[in-house]
Amino acid sequence: METDTADAAGKNGVIFDIQRFSLHDGPGIRTLVFMKGCPLRCLWCSNPESQSRNPQVLFYEEKCIGCGACYEVCPRRGSLLEDWPVPREDCTGCGCCVEVCFAGARELSGRVVSVREVLDVVLRDRTFYEQSEGGVTVGGGEPLLQYEFTAGLLRACRENGLHTAVETCGFAGKNALETVLQHTDLLLFDLKHMDTEVHKRYTGAGNERILENARFASKTVRKMVIRMPLIPGVNSDETNIEALAGFIKNELEGVERVDILPYHTMGASKITRLGGEYPLGDLEPLTQERIDRTTGILKSRGLKVTVGG
Ligand code: SF4
Ligand code: SF4
Ligand code: SF4
Known part of the structure; x- marks a missing residue:
């Protein structure tokens, strides 16, 4: 039965999509809620329409x-x-x-919604979640940017017995992270580059706050998965992969696995539709050998690794 929490959650949020019946971004069959607005500007972003908070x-x-x-x-x-x-x-x-x-x-990307509206969509597939041990995943964009809405939605989902997951770039205030983690079963935490200067060059911000939040989250959340988009010529070099493995092993607690997300160009056509130009031009996809070498380094450090998500 639906609870009153969804109505009491108050804050509205801005989303750009809801996808039902997904087999990605968490266990089982899931509904994915995509929040609009992101503090980073990754050059390879596959959802550039998610970056601005506005429709x-x-x-x-x-x-x-x-x-x-x-x-x-x-x-x-x-x-x-x-x-x-x-x-x-x-x-x-x-x-x-x-x-x-x-x-x-x-096409208009972005609309204002209430927790109740999103919850009503999510609950349509309750039977599928129960059969597959699935649930709801809030991503984006960056869900911590609208943390009150995100927390309200996750809380309402949990009160309805659903498994909750969040995918974050980690660039957020401590209060936002803490608030959302209280209602999160699985945290999918993106790490893009271990060198803060390189991180800033390709995403628009340094990585200090992200690494600090990763440390905090790993001690707090029930289950954590690290995700790394693998971008040729940006973060796929062995020095960076070694540094990533060292950080996960030495500074994080209980990371379940690392998901490697190989580079693709799905964002390129969307940038054109928004009136921009794709900044990575004709960057070639990674070879299988390069992907295998990356997973090999991580596995040699005792980490569980998957390719994809
Ligand atoms: S963090 Fe994700 S949504 Fe934000 S700009 Fe980077 S790739 Fe895009
Ligand atoms: S000019 Fe093109 S975009 Fe504008 S209304 Fe006509 S078909 Fe649509
Ligand atoms: S271009 Fe923008 S402001 Fe003009 S009608 Fe379309 S949505 Fe409205």
Whole structure:
């Protein structure tokens, strides 16, 4: 039976997607909730529409028939003319242009939701969670950026008997992390580079706060998995992998396993639809040999490793 907690959670959140029946990001069959907004700007980001907290328009050029209806209804068309048809800075995300585009060339990413609304969607698949020992995973974007909403949702899920997981980049205040961890069964914690200068160059921020939060979380949460996107020429060198293995072994407690997430270019087309340019250009995917060498280093340190998530 649904509880009152969802109604009492108060805070609304901004999400950009809910995916049901996922077999990733935690055990069993899961519903994934994607929060909008992230403090990092990783160059390889596969969900660039998750970075801004505000709703944004994605433009599918191949579907556009050039009717001009979107431009006619846009309340900001004066200041957006230079960017048209892909609105950027001055777009309020009102969605008027999306509503009149019958060609389906415009999509609004991001909407405000209550805990109750999301919980109602999550609970539709309760039977599948029970049969598969699955549950709900909140990711993004960065769920700790909207930690009150995230904690409220996780709490409501737990009160309904569901397993809860969170995927975080770890760049958050201690209070946000502590609050969310109270309602989290499994923490998927991303580590991207062990050298803070390199980390800053590729993600926009140093790694000190992230490593500190990883230390704290490993002592606090029931179960923790480290995830590392493996990006050729960025963090796939042996020095970095050795440093990662050393950090996990020597400074974290009870990490269950390490998930290696090989580089892919799924974010490239989305950046174009947001009016930007993919910063990693034609970076080639990693060879299987490089992936095997990475997992070999981690396994040689006694860590359990999977490729994928
Ligand atoms: S932390 Fe994740 S969501 Fe945020 S910019 Fe990096 S890859 Fe994208
Ligand atoms: S309304 Fe849609 S199809 Fe018409 S110009 Fe705008 S984006 Fe293109
Ligand atoms: S979402 Fe609103 S402000 Fe942004 S381009 Fe469309 S109509 Fe204009």
